[in-house]
Amino acid sequence: MIIKVESPGRINLIGEHTDYNGGHVLPGAIDKKIIFEIYKIENNDCEVKSDSIEESLLFNINEIKKSNTHWHNYILGTIDFFKKKENNITSFKCSIKSNLPIGAGISSSSALISGFSRAIIELFDLKYDKSDIVNIVSYVERNFIGLQGGIMDQFTINYGLKDNLILLNCNNSNYNYIKFKSESIRILLLNTNVKHSLINSAYNDRVNECQIAESILNSYFNDSRRLANYKLDELNEIKDKLNTTVYNRANFVIAENERTITSSRLIKQSNFKGFGKLMYKSHHGLRNLYEVSCSELDYIVDFTSKLKYVLGSRMMGGGFGGCTINLVEKNHIDNFIEEISENYLKTFNKNLTPIKVNIGNGLTYKKIK
Numbered sequence: 384m385i386i387k388v389e390s391p392g393r394i395n396l397i398g399e400h401t402d403y404n405g406g407h408v409l410p411g412a413i414d415k416k417i418i419f420e421i422y423k424i425e426n427n428d429c430e431v432k433s434d435s436i437e438e439s440l441l442f443n444i445n446e447i448k449k450s451n452t453h454w455h456n457y458i459l460g461t462i463d464f465f466k467k468k469e470n471n472i473t474s475f476k477c478s479i480k481s482n483l484p485i486g487a488g489i490s491s492s493s494a495l496i497s498g499f500s501r502a503i504i505e506l507f508d509l510k511y512d513k514s515d516i517v518n519i520v521s522y523v524e525r526n527f528i529g530l531q532g533g534i535m536d537q538f539t540i541n542y543g544l545k546d547n548l549i550l551l552n553c554n555n556s557n558y559n560y561i562k563f564k565s566e567s568i569r570i571l572l573l574n575t576n577v578k579h580s581l582i583n584s585a586y587n588d589r590v591n592e593c594q595i596a597e598s599i600l601n602s603y604f605n606d607s608r609r610l611a612n613y614k615l616d617e618l619n620e621i622k623d624k625l626n627t628t629v630y631n632r633a634n635f636v637i638a639e640n641e642r643t644i645t646s647s648r649l650i651k652q653s654n655f656k657g658f659g660k661l662m663y664k665s666h667h668g669l670r671n672l673y674e675v676s677c678s679e680l681d682y683i684v685d686f687t688s689k690l691k692y693v694l695g696s697r698m699m700g701g702g703f704g705g706c707t708i709n710l711v712e713k714n715h716i717d718n719f720i721e722e723i724s725e726n727y728l729k730t731f732n733k734n735l736t737p738i739k740v741n742i743g744n745g746l747t748y749k750k751i752k
Contacts, residue, residue, distance in 0.1 A: 390498025402533025405609020412543025460527025488700020543745030577704030659695025675702025
């Protein structure tokens with residue numbers, strides 16, 4: 384028996400760095416995927432082969448330990464989880480194909496863990512649902528990768544619905560689907576080809592800084608709210624108790640959460656121009672207050688702000704590289720790609736990679752033999 388799993392990447396229209404602060408996000412699954420095919424074998428040696436990067440991971444099913452190769456640990460961490468929970472995990476071979484760019488901010492790592500988890504669940508007839516996979520991804524990221532991430536990426540990958548965004552409250556996992564379909568507007572990602580590594584960046588520092596702000600707010604107000612659920616006027620009451628950096632981080636998170644809720648209403652009204660303005664405000668906060676942007680991302684956003692047919696643009700993902708997400712009038716998209724690519728190459732002496740995406744369904748799986 385062969386199990387086939389298709390695990391999509393995700394985009395996030397707005398709501399950046401709010402998920403691990405208990406706030407709202409507005410993501411959607413996309414039509415770019417990682418595809419797994421997996422089957423059982425008889426000996427103790429497992430093989431996971433990535434056709435996309437032409438590398439393989441070989442390991443003994445009874446000896447799971449961390450690897451020096453980064454992507455291996457997403458696989459090994461997943462197996463580690465199931466081996467600790469189940470007693471019927473035996474050897475297998477798995478092939479992986481992908482058209483998801485790695486390090487572009489579209490959650491290739493969460494797609495990898497989610498898809499591989501589902502492959503193991505189906506291959507060994509285990510009883511885990513979508514919500515369990517969301518938690519498995521968090522386990523692997525925290526215990527095997529060292530990343531203090533939230534739930535947005537894996538939730539979107541597992542619960543995505545074609546032509547719909549998800550307004551997700553990361554504090555309690557409540558969610559609503561928001562229809563997102565326009566004949567005149569396209570979503571375009573522009574990959575800077577600046578590779579980010581969240582582990583080697585200041586990502587976890589941002590998590591810790593936000594925890595400091597949350598702790599001081601809760602102590603002052605005798606409350607137990609998550610940071611994103613405070614108001615800016617409440618934050619300003621304790622401004623003198625925070626250093627400038629921590630204050631700026633909290634300021635961004637609280638404002639971004641409010642922008643995200645407002646954005647969901649604007650999109651329901653098909654007010655894409657109003658939403659686009661909030662995308663620019665989001666980027667300015669990410670650049671100036673959260674400090675997770677870079678010169679390449681800023682260049683693209685600033686370039687688009689002068690073009691009437693680009694309704695909105697901002698950096699997307701953890702930051703320090705990766706993609707911008709852009710709302711572009713469909714009739715101008717090809718000319719825009721040509722113009723921005725030419726100017727980006729002249730400025731940074733590197734190529735810009737455009738990625739046209741559609742909002743697609745979440746993770747799917749089936750038996751093919």
